[in-house]
Amino acid sequence: ADLISAGKVDQQRVFIRADLNVPLNDAGEITEDTRVRASIPAIEMALKAGAAVMVTSHLGRPTEGEFKPEDSLAPVARRLSELLGRDVPLKANWVDGVDVAPGQVVLLENCRVNKGEKKNSEELSRKMAALCDIFVHDAFGTAHRAEASTYGIAQFAKIACAGPLLAAEIDAITKALANPKRPLVAIVAGSKVSTKLTILKSLSANVDGLIVGGGIANTFMLAAGLKIGKSLAEPDLVDEAKAVIEAMKARGAAVPIPVDVVTAKAFAADAPATVKAATDVADDDLILDIGPKTAAQLAEQLKAAGTVVWNGPVGVFEFDAFAKGTETIARAIAASDAFSIAGGGDTLAAIAKYGIEKDVGYISTGGGAFLEVLEGKTLPAFEILSRRAAG
Numbered sequence: 001a002d003l004i005s006a007g008k009v010d011q012q013r014v015f016i017r018a019d020l021n022v023p024l025n026d027a028g029e030i031t032e033d034t035r036v037r038a039s040i041p042a043i044e045m046a047l048k049a050g051a052a053v054m055v056t057s058h059l060g061r062p063t064e065g066e067f068k069p070e071d072s073l074a075p076v077a078r079r080l081s082e083l084l085g086r087d088v089p090l091k092a093n094w095v096d097g098v099d100v101a102p103g104q105v106v107l108l109e110n111c112r113v114n115k116g117e118k119k120n121s122e123e124l125s126r127k128m129a130a131l132c133d134i135f136v137h138d139a140f141g142t143a144h145r146a147e148a149s150t151y152g153i154a155q156f157a158k159i160a161c162a163g164p165l166l167a168a169e170i171d172a173i174t175k176a177l178a179n180p181k182r183p184l185v186a187i188v189a190g191s192k193v194s195t196k197l198t199i200l201k202s203l204s205a206n207v208d209g210l211i212v213g214g215g216i217a218n219t220f221m222l223a224a225g226l227k228i229g230k231s232l233a234e235p236d237l238v239d240e241a242k243a244v245i246e247a248m249k250a251r252g253a254a255v256p257i258p259v260d261v262v263t264a265k266a267f268a269a270d271a272p273a274t275v276k277a278a279t280d281v282a283d284d285d286l287i288l289d290i291g292p293k294t295a296a297q298l299a300e301q302l303k304a305a306g307t308v309v310w311n312g313p314v315g316v317f318e319f320d321a322f323a324k325g326t327e328t329i330a331r332a333i334a335a336s337d338a339f340s341i342a343g344g345g346d347t348l349a350a351i352a353k354y355g356i357e358k359d360v361g362y363i364s365t366g367g368g369a370f371l372e373v374l375e376g377k378t379l380p381a382f383e384i385l386s387r388r389a390a391g
Ligand code: 3PG
Pocket: 019, 021, 060, 061, 141, 142, 145, 366, 367, 368, 369
């Protein structure tokens, strides 16, 4: 970003790796375009500086060497054209050469279809590096992957640097965790403890409040000796949940266990919803949301927080009858004076559903990458870019 803003890229060939991996519906339309919008500053910067700009991204998890129509970045090219107010041509088969003039931008088709991309092949990385004078890594959402277009190219390009989005993301997340205004409250929710155990453990050593929700909360309810009926949970991780509760307790902090829940007899949008005390869950009940008393308690805790980190909805918010918990949490974060930082696909969808984009301090474009930074890991993108910067 410094190179670009210093105007050193006039006439240069700039290769930007963005994360334009956006959700598409069955008609192939983009349903949530945060990542496309977030890629615009880097592209505009490079264009303004007079560079010949190539942009690429992966989309989904295609089979290498087998391009299928649904793997195409065509919907993204259209959205980029609208946002940039200029035509963004989409180039297929680009690895051996790209025709692009200074002041122009092209989108290079799904880079994960290239053979050797996932395995970070040296041959592919060198070919991509040869396409440009400057490689700009701006794909925060993919910064936890060491692939040819995110890692290898950074090793072999003449110049490799971080783009403005990558820099801003790491900055915002590390600032929120390194020297946060206290109390620091984290919400870690979603379906499985197993996918978020490392983050629960690392946060429990730092945060003042750890709110769990969704299937994760069900496992914590088991750990607290409560019955959860047929609800989604991971009983074999109950001891791990207990260890997280103990770690928080040892620091005088807490993992609030729901006092009431919203249950149904089936996992369906039209299943009748019943609010119950957490001690009254029946054997054939499914817990699909936190109850109103729990939501109100958590909202108070969030309003009093100095910093909030949010990943994951606390209930099945796609179904209106089970969305109130997540809505209450979202609105409490929006109303709080705390600096809030949110990330993850479902969290972004909840933020959009309740229209609180402007009230969240920082919205991350990362899913897995966001979690890995929260875990305190050094992402491969940062490791290689720092190595290059060190000479
Ligand atoms: C994401 O959506 O989290 C990123 O685009 C990374 O995608 P991946 O998990 O398929 O590597």
